[in-house]
Amino acid sequence: MENRHKDLGLSNEKLLQMYETMLLSRRIDERMWLLNRSGKIPFVISCQGQEAAQVGAAFALDPEKDFALPYYRDVGVVLTFGMTAKELMLSGFAKAEDPNSGGRQMPGHFGQKKNRIVTGSSPVTTQVPHAVGLALAGKMEGKDLVTFVTFGEGSSNQGDFHEGANFAGVHKLPVIFMCENNKYAISVPIEKQLGCAKVSDRAIGYGMPGITVDGNDPLEVYKVTKEAVDRARKGEGPTLIETVSYRFTAHSSDDDDRVYRTQDEVTEAKTKDSIVTFAEYLKHFGILTDEMEIAMNDRIMSIVNEATDYAENAPYADPESALKYVYGEE
Ligand SMILES: Cc1ncc(C[n+]2csc(CCOP(=O)(O)OP(=O)(O)O)c2C)c(N)n1
Numbered sequence: 001m002e003n004r005h006k007d008l009g010l011s012n013e014k015l016l017q018m019y020e021t022m023l024l025s026r027r028i029d030e031r032m033w034l035l036n037r038s039g040k041i042p043f044v045i046s047c048q049g050q051e052a053a054q055v056g057a058a059f060a061l062d063p064e065k066d067f068a069l070p071y072y073r074d075v076g077v078v079l080t081f082g083m084t085a086k087e088l089m090l091s092g093f094a095k096a097e098d099p100n101s102g103g104r105q106m107p108g109h110f111g112q113k114k115n116r117i118v119t120g121s122s123p124v125t126t127q128v129p130h131a132v133g134l135a136l137a138g139k140m141e142g143k144d145l146v147t148f149v150t151f152g153e154g155s156s157n158q159g160d161f162h163e164g165a166n167f168a169g170v171h172k173l174p175v176i177f178m179c180e181n182n183k184y185a186i187s188v189p190i191e192k193q194l195g196c197a198k199v200s201d202r203a204i205g206y207g208m209p210g211i212t213v214d215g216n217d218p219l220e221v222y223k224v225t226k227e228a229v230d231r232a233r234k235g236e237g238p239t240l241i242e243t244v245s246y247r248f249t250a251h252s253s254d255d256d257d258r259v260y261r262t263q264d265e266v267t268e269a270k271t272k273d274s275i276v277t278f279a280e281y282l283k284h285f286g287i288l289t290d291e292m293e294i295a296m297n298d299r300i301m302s303i304v305n306e307a308t309d310y311a312e313n314a315p316y317a318d319p320e321s322a323l324k325y326v327y328g329e330e
């Protein structure tokens with residue numbers, strides 16, 4: 001096995017933190033499905049299969065300075081930026097204490113001011129022009145900030161992506177556009193989505209570098225994102241990164257993927273599951289041991305259990321507060 005972390009400047013501790021964040025994302029997501037199927041929470045939209053891309057990229061940013069404009073699957077991004085398992089569960093249960101929206105929005109609509117996670121909207125890709133505008137404001141005010149925006153490959157066909165990418169290219173703004181290509185947009189497979197071979201091919205049209213990487217390899221994603229962050233901080237402008245992985249679950253808890261893809265295809269994709277392959281990698285280099293892995297999983301399961309119990313027992317928002325933040329108040 002080739003050493004891919006040697007030149008990345010990541011300590012063993014950081015590599016383990018990366019893996020732990022990926023595993024926590026997976027375990028939260030798995031719990032959400034159980035809660036959904038037992039009728040306790042209304043909706044799940046999964047990160048499963050995309051944890052390596054999300055965590056690998058987010059680790060290359062500075063959560064003290066930079067802003068994340070995530071999309072609905074980005075559990076790994078928001079956890080890295082400081083959102084907690086408990087907060088994600090509060091959102092799943094739509095409770096008053098949910099920091100994203102006080103239980104008003106569907107899960108996956110992340111937003112948390114203190115952690116520099118910018119709230120998004122349900123129409124896909126609206127976060128892209130927001131990220132570009134925020135980067136422009138940062139540049140005009142002379143601030144050292146990078147905006148990191150993610151979206152699916154289906155969403156890269158929306159006008160918002162093209163307009164935002166062009167503006168960022170013209171004005172050399174510090175934006176990292178990351179397309180999490182999971183090969184489906186609900187039931188539409190990748191070959192029916194794009195006229196070009198790769199999403200990253202679009203970058204040249206907007207005057208920025210475009211890179212496609214293995215989205216199952218957190219180190220490769222970290223590396224290209226770090227380079228993009230360095231370029232952005234030096235005033236050299238935006239980058240488009242495409243991470244290729246696979247959506248392991250149905251589109252959401254309201255979708256039945258058996259009607260448009262084969263189980264064999266899903267099983268085949270799962271042989272590249274980063275939760276398995278990154279653990280193998282860390283073990284190969286003696287960074288993770290079987291004992292450490294068991295302890296890590298136990299620690300994560302107690303976090304997920306506590307978060308579930310807390311959120312399940314937390315109060316709902318007062319019905320009287322439904323119009324708060326909708327109309328101005330005296
Ligand atoms: C503008 C807009 N059109 C359609 C939808 C419905 N919709 C929600 S998610 C989705 C698929 C997006 O696919 P992709 O961008 O590949 O992201 P993925 O879900 O695969 O991560 C669609 C069509 C929407 N939310 N907004």
Ligand SMILES: [Mg+2]
Pocket residue numbers: 152153154180181182183184185186
């Ligand atoms: Mg997709």
